[in-house]
Amino acid sequence: MVEGPPLRIDAQRNRARILDAAEAVFAEFGPRASTEEVARRAGVAIGTVFRHFPTKDDLLAAIMKRLLAQLVEDAAQRDLFAFFAHLVAQAAAKKTVVDLLAGSGVNIRLPDAVGHLEEAVARLLEQAQAAGTVAAPVRLPEVMALLASVSQGALHGGWDEPLQARTLAVIFAGLKGT
Amino acid sequence: MVEGPPLRIDAQRNRARILDAAEAVFAEFGPRASTEEVARRAGVAIGTVFRHFPTKDDLLAAIMKRLLAQLVEDAAQRDLFAFFAHLVAQAAAKKTVVDLLAGSGVNIRLPDAVGHLEEAVARLLEQAQAAGTVAAPVRLPEVMALLASVSQGALHGGWDEPLQARTLAVIFAGLKGT
């Protein structure tokens, strides 16, 4: 993360446009969408995309980082159950995050960004256990696993709202324990 | 499913080899693996693969059908909980089934094969509810959703055995109800 001299303002603007376009495109078509499509939607030549992100994976990594940061913020504003529901509801709209949470496909490692999300969820878990809405023996790893699973499922399965609710109900009951 | 005249025996043998190779290759690399690799591992020229399966999707569909049939059989020999555990344990070894259960990526429709699996799971669910190990209000769709989710999660997350157990414990508790 070495910072050279600051970017020229047109470069900053393009960089931002590219990130926005990439987020939209990858959300719509998944990570397999072409870089050209991103460039087109950003209103920029393809060379420009590669000047800012030398590799497609770099571009992916950049938007993942943004999306994860967003998730951390979302987590801070909800309790554990609401966060689950939020993730599921958003899953379809955010193919990319979900795919990342799953570590699927692309060659990306964002250990610290994921770490921050884990911390946020850890806090929610503590609160829930303090409030007695989640049983004591439940630990963070299985909560993360369930979050990842359920968002994957929701994404690929295209669950409708009632199904979301019923599936989450089972998981919530499980977290609460007997 | 119109059957022409029976295949020559060498053709039958090659067809079987191709299916086996495809199952192995796609399990290892996912559906993105190249058809050439399948041909290589089957010890067959690429043209032969395409003679038997005019399209890559046809090949995918064929092995999916086999794998689903296998799953139905597995289901018949277990109770619902054991079947969950079985799926999770196998997930990593069977990228393809899981991806199919999810309907992800490839253009395949195998409605009846999936239907059979649903029937099998429905039977397990009935039994479990009769035995009181699953709460009455739980319905088939959420059970299927959980199966799909958890196998996705296990696949992409690379869970180790203790994590599998703990995650399943939460879900089982949820199914059993309060």
Place this chain on the structure above:
DNA sequence: CCTGATAATGAGTCAGCACTCGACTTGTGC
């Protein structure tokens, strides 16, 4: 302004992969 550095452009390169097809080989019925 002017000028050097910085950025944008987009046609072009290269590699991978699904799929084709004409030449060749092999099983099969007589």
Place this chain on the structure above:
DNA sequence: GCACAAGTCGAGTGCTGACTCATTATCAGG
């Protein structure tokens, strides 16, 4: 055996998509 349909072979085709680079346009400091 023989003839011919059925099957196999694998180099070739076309397309897609990541990435490059010489040229051109734009910014920023003096």
